Amino acid sequence: MFKSVLLLGHIRGIRLEIHVSWLVILALLLVTMTTGLRQQFPEWSFTTAMTTALVTSLAFFLSIVLHELGHSLVAIRRGVPVRAITLFIFGGAAQMSRDTESAKDEFWIAIAGPLVSFALAALFLVLLAFLSGWYEPLTVALGWLGAINLIVAVFNLIPGFPLDGGRVFRAAVWHYTGDADKGMRAAVAGGRLVAYGLFAVAFWNLLVLGQLMGGIWLLLIGWFLLTMAEGHGRTYEMNKRLAGIKALDLAEGNVPRVNGHTTLDTWLNHQVLPWGQRAFMVEDNGGHLLGLVSLSDARPVPREQWLETTVAAVMTPLSEVVTVSPEESAETVLQMMNERSLNQLPVMANGQLSGWISRQQLLRTLENQLELRQLLRNR
Numbered sequence: 001m002f003k004s005v006l007l008l009g010h011i012r013g014i015r016l017e018i019h020v021s022w023l024v025i026l027a028l029l030l031v032t033m034t035t036g037l038r039q040q041f042p043e044w045s046f047t048t049a050m051t052t053a054l055v056t057s058l059a060f061f062l063s064i065v066l067h068e069l070g071h072s073l074v075a076i077r078r079g080v081p082v083r084a085i086t087l088f089i090f091g092g093a094a095q096m097s098r099d100t101e102s103a104k105d106e107f108w109i110a111i112a113g114p115l116v117s118f119a120l121a122a123l124f125l126v127l128l129a130f131l132s133g134w135y136e137p138l139t140v141a142l143g144w145l146g147a148i149n150l151i152v153a154v155f156n157l158i159p160g161f162p163l164d165g166g167r168v169f170r171a172a173v174w175h176y177t178g179d180a181d182k183g184m185r186a187a188v189a190g191g192r193l194v195a196y197g198l199f200a201v202a203f204w205n206l207l208v209l210g211q212l213m214g215g216i217w218l219l220l221i222g223w224f225l226l227t228m229a230e231g232h233g234r235t236y237e238m239n240k241r242l243a244g245i246k247a248l249d250l251a252e253g254n255v256p257r258v259n260g261h262t263t264l265d266t267w268l269n270h271q272v273l274p275w276g277q278r279a280f281m282v283e284d285n286g287g288h289l290l291g292l293v294s295l296s297d298a299r300p301v302p303r304e305q306w307l308e309t310t311v312a313a314v315m316t317p318l319s320e321v322v323t324v325s326p327e328e329s330a331e332t333v334l335q336m337m338n339e340r341s342l343n344q345l346p347v348m349a350n351g352q353l354s355g356w357i358s359r360q361q362l363l364r365t366l367e368n369q370l371e372l373r374q375l376l377r378n379r
């Protein structure tokens, strides 16, 4: 399967990932910067221009990581867990496991990124001042890095979701009205306004100035911001409804099980077909869990071998099965199942299976849970 996200490594337990779109931007940046440098400094050799472009691009990449790390470390210090930092076409995002609980947390987490970018800009520009007149490619790189970090800091402070400024705006409205929802709505509205503003400038570029590339680029950024702002708004409303529902509430107790020694032939004909279940937990004779087997594990095995192949031979071993703790929030459960395209998610605590969440049943269980809560509230 094609993966759109590549794992680079871990920093302080946070996954550092790049979305493939970032590689496209990196390549584009490399080509345009090399060409630009060759035009601006004809006396430079091709190798010098390309090396400068490469080093500058990588330093820019590192600057964005540091910006996101700024958000992440402040978030962790304030008790908001961060799962991953993802770098994609228009920059980066720190993925937090839950929403902030106070306007102050929201403000400091949001402002930390632009502050890091301002600090980096200052660092590069001070270095430039000290080293000016020294090795030319180095000073060119420092000047560019100073400018771009300044642009990143300022652009991110525009007060509309999903930009950092949108979060700062949200924190401000939240602080002064004491209402987190109002803050959220204001930030999403701000995001929409910023997107419409970008559309207007884009059309002005296209129709009045006749600048095709600039116009299309602005349209893309505007459209991206609009989608993100709307998405944030929807997720927020959804999570508010889901608040308090846990993985265990969504789990079914009747988990289909199969003995590891069962042949594929017996399993498929006597359990899968009549029960209409696509996945089973595999256990040994003593009832200990060994792993999880699903129809897709059996698919690559030729039919002639079904009689001599056991389910244990094709299953996913327990250590590799994605599981969730009973206390995990419904929000995280949905996110995990979507992100990893899981059809079932065993709920486990201390090696004991307490049920599982299946995609087939999930919506119905969720509806029941929400209805039940409504009932209890109306009493």
Ligand SMILES: [Zn+2]
Residues within 6 Å of the ligand: 067, 068, 071, 113, 114, 156, 164
């Ligand atoms: Zn940021």
